[in-house]
Amino acid sequence: MFAAAARRMRYTTLGLLQYIAPTLQFAQAVLLFGEPLKPVHIVTFALIWTGCALYAFDSVRGSRTPVTVE
16 A cells, blocks of 8 residues: 555655654654653754755745746
């Protein structure tokens, strides 16, 4: 099912979705298993997701068709 779904979506969307599994594993380790969370982990996590958000924002902004005024 993954392969069939992957063929139907853009690679950029698929790439961003690939960040969900490690994020869920990170949350599970911290919240369920009590893994120690250091400030460097929080900063790194925030920077990675900030980069993903910027990339997604730029992709959405770039995909919109510009309005031409004549």
